[in-house]
Amino acid sequence: MLKHILKSGFIILLFVNWQSSSNYKYIPFADNDEVLTIRVFSQVKVQSFIIKPEIGNYIVWANGIEVLNTTANPSIKLTYLNDSIELKSADRLVGKFKRIKFSSADQGATFQVKMVLPERKPRLYQDNIIVDVEQGNLKCLNEIELDNYVGGVVQAESGRLSHPEFYKVQTILARTFALAHIQKHALEGFSLCDHTHCQAYFGKPTELNIIKSVFETKNKIVVDENLNLIEAAFHSNSGGQTLNSEDVWGSKLSYLRSVNDSFSLKMPNANWERKIAKDDWISYLKIKHNYPVDDEDAKLLAFNFKQDTRKSFLESNNVKVPLKIVRTDFQLKSTYFSIVPKGDSLIFKGKGFGHGVGMCQEGAMRMAKLGYTYLDILNFYYQNTQLIDLRLLDFFKDE
Ligand SMILES: [Zn+2]
Secondary structure, eight states: OHHHHHHHHHHHHHOBOGGGGGGOOOOOOOOOOOEEEEEESTTSOBOEEEEEEEESOOEEEETTEEEEETTTOOOEEEEEETTEEEEEETTEEEEEESEEEEEOOSTTOEEEEEEEETTOOOEEEESEEEEEEETTEEEEEEEEEHHHHHHHHHHHHHOSSOOHHHHHHHHHHHHHHHHHTTTTTGGGTSSEESSTTSOOOOSSOOOHHHHHHHHHTTTEEEEOTTSOBOOOOEESBOTTBOBOHHHHHSOOOTTOOOOBOGGGTTSTTSEEEEEEEHHHHHHHHHHHHOOOTTSHHHHHHHHSOOOSSOOSEEEETTEEEEHHHHHHHHTOSOSOEEEEEETTEEEEEEEOBSOOBSEEHHHHHHHHHTTOOHHHHHHHHSTTOEEEEHHHHHHHHTO
């Protein structure tokens, strides 16, 4: 009973329907940071690298036993050797182990990773790193507080020098995605990878406005009407209209609805063009999709296809050619294109860049510059959603 009274109270106090964003109030909570394990250098066959502390002191653990402290050993080299990790401090061999952990209890602890084999530019990471052996290579896991990771994702996914309000949107989406997909690589022993398969992440952010946006949106996440974390889909440019989720992925989500998006027009990725030979197009339609190319009307349509509003198919005589497959096969920037014949060729005149579902990044940047708040932007691209404090989810999980 008490729980239900409390629950009602929480709803009144904490739920923020951002349709009335001017009344928005954020209720601060005590800290309760989630720790994630992110596989870093996930696309690299790591053989050897050097770790140096940048901020704070680190302890090096080998097979669970403390073997070094970075106060006395500021440069540690790890190398794959015969199904083990060779650990060296400066040039001194410490030993060969199966697992190395590099951890610090210091506030803001940061270390540098310099890949030696293969060679890569140095990167900075926060919190801890665990190194294991996996199929002839070293597997690197960054054990990191949620918001430290989120800041790194925002810099990797949206770059530097953008608008502070846009960074807040991207931060809330990165946090929401991380929590929604925290089990994505559970069977492999970590939470998320650092590739776009999950979210791009190249370590500690350097952009001050990103660091501020993480702090200013702390604990904020987006949920749908059933309190489920949303699929925080976004793309570069919608070309003027976003798509329904089911038009791209088959599953209908209430908040991923097509919206007319004039904010994306006149932005860098708003338009594209591609020239394709008529013969190549016709052969492709016939062989891959069994499109009726011998029918004159169908052929005329294939040479003069128009999209005033976004379509999902090129369709004739009950044959449907999915535009998302055409996009993949021809590596087009988007499915939002019209076709204009020119001699032996066809000019594909396209709009937008990306899958077209959810937030359009360039449209969101434009909205931020025009003075819209991050709540306005989220509400525009993700309909019927709400912003809540992530610890409220924990409360409901106890039910
Ligand atoms: Zn992944």
